[in-house]
Amino acid sequence: MKNAIVIGAGIGGIAASIRLARKGYSVKVFEASNYPGGKLSEFKLGEFRFDRGPSLFTLPQYVEELFELCGERMSEHFSYSELPVLCNYFYPDGFHFQAKGNKEENIKAIVLAFDEDEEKVRAFFSKAEFIYNTTAPLFLERPLKLSKLYKTKAFWKGIARIPRLPLIGNYTVQLKKYFKNPKTIQYFQRYATYNGSSPYKTPALMQLLPHVEQGIGAFIPDKGMYDITFQLFELAKRQNVEFFFNIKVEEIIIEEKRASGIRYNDTQIEKANVVVSNMDVYPTYKKLLPKEREPRVILNQEKSSSALIFYWGLNAYKNKSLSIHNIFFSDDYIQEFQNIFEEGSLANDLTIYVHITSKHIPSDAPVNGENWFVMVNAPNNKGQNWNEFVERARKNIIQKLESMLGEKIGDKICCEHVWTPSGIEADTSSHLGALYGKASNSATAAFFRHANDSSKIKDLYFVGGSVHPGGGVPLAILSARTMSDLIH
Secondary structure (H helix, E strand, O other): OOEEEOOOHHHHHHHHHHHHHHOOOOOEEEEEOOOOOOOOOOOEEEEEEEEEEOOOOOHHHHHHHHHHHHOHHHOHHEEEEEEEEEEEOOOOOOOOEEEEOOOHHHHHEEEEEHOHHHOOOOHHHHHHHHHHHHHHHHHHHOOOOOHHHHOOOOOOOHHHHHHHHOOOOHHHHHOOOOOHHHHHHHHHHHHHHOOOOOHHHHHEHHHHHHHHHHHHHOEEEEEOOOOHHHHHHHHHHOOOOOEEOOOOOOEEEOOEEEEEEEEEOOEEEEOOOOOEEEEOHHHHHHHHHOOOOOOHHHHHHOEEEEEEEEEEEEOOOOOOOOOEEEEEEEOHHHHHHHHHHOHHHHHHHOOEEEEEEEEHHHHHHHOOOOEEEEEEOOOOOOOOHHHHHHHHHHHHHHHHHHHHHHHOOOOHHEEEEOOOHHHHHHHHHHHHHHOOEEEOOOOOHHOOOEOOOOOEEEOOOEOOOOOOOOOOOOHHHHHHHHHHHHHO
16 A cells, blocks of 8 residues: 655645545644644633634535545534625724625625615626636636646636636726725625735636625534534544644655655654645745755745734623624725735724624533634734734724724623734744735736646645645645645
8 A cells, every 4th residue: 555644734634635545545644733724723712612713614515525535424424504694794984784695685785785786786796606617617626737727628618718707907996897885895805805815906806706605605614613624634534544743744855856755853754655745835845845946936926914813702791783704894995905915014993803603603602701703914924023013903903893883892801812923824834824825916826826746846745725726725625636636
């Protein structure tokens, strides 16, 4: 039996281990932390449970596909619900919009709330669906290899549709072609943050993102986002995948231009026929492949934004106006992203995301409390004084939330944990704490991600959010499928 090694037990690494096991490999996964999942993990503060990172579940078919690959029914292990309310949006002037989970209901809600033309709203979603259906089979679900692409029907079908794709202009310019109300535009602009980009720079093709959430659907796992990790972790173990935690891989061994194993604990060697890195591609080259020629153009591309997250346990407090997902918009969106991407700082007026899983999973907080995951978009880590940023942001966030909700919350916080971009970098080895690897702030950015295999080193592969097809839970899982397809 051939041996395979996976470096990192993030969601991409776990998915990769499952696929390798189904290919007949004996698989070992080495993880530096003492838990699986990377950003998709959980922790507790007293009686409060928190999902550490990703909070929205989309494209569940990629999870189900892994269970089916192993001859199992996902429903017997993992369950989820569709969100009837996508998100509550609060604007600085007191305006409130509740986005519906059903697309048809949400189109009508947008028309009514923002006084938009219904035909243009429908045209926007129709175009978003067209872009997704054209690019997903052509790009997201295929390797970054023209030699493989041109042999597929999706490639030639996509080529024929290119004139109908919005290839010029940025996402915000595209939005203004459909919507007249600045509030509608801001509502859709926030989708650019789903891949760590600026709505004023990311290409118009990102119009596809609203379709993923509102056209295909947005969901929440019945036991929280961590259950995705837990159930796939258990599935991998049922495929006889071995996991080794608290072990930091120090080098990928290269012999005669092929990956032949890893070195860890200074002198320990583990041989393999295939090596897969789920580690961020930047430190993979810088730390694990120091003797190999690195792809400098790809590694030096602009990195995505990061996040500043406050995990708050609120005692003796229940808010009836909030749902599972809530966003409080800033009054100056342009300045907010200027600060993030141009100045590497935080604006005073921030867009605040409040995620409360106890609205769906009561056991995540005590009976008389709520667990608040409070996140603001932040620049990636370039040595800023994060202690100073945290202190100022915390004060501004509490002040803004209290003002917009009309009630005190600061004195209800009984426990707190803070995750900064520098902490994200240290805990997950994500270069600069960038949540999605590289930013998609240019028309060609998506096409210049690192491929899922090495063009220079045989039997070396890459998965996770820093490589093709991109960041986020669904795409990290999908990267494992592409990696598997590349292994002969």
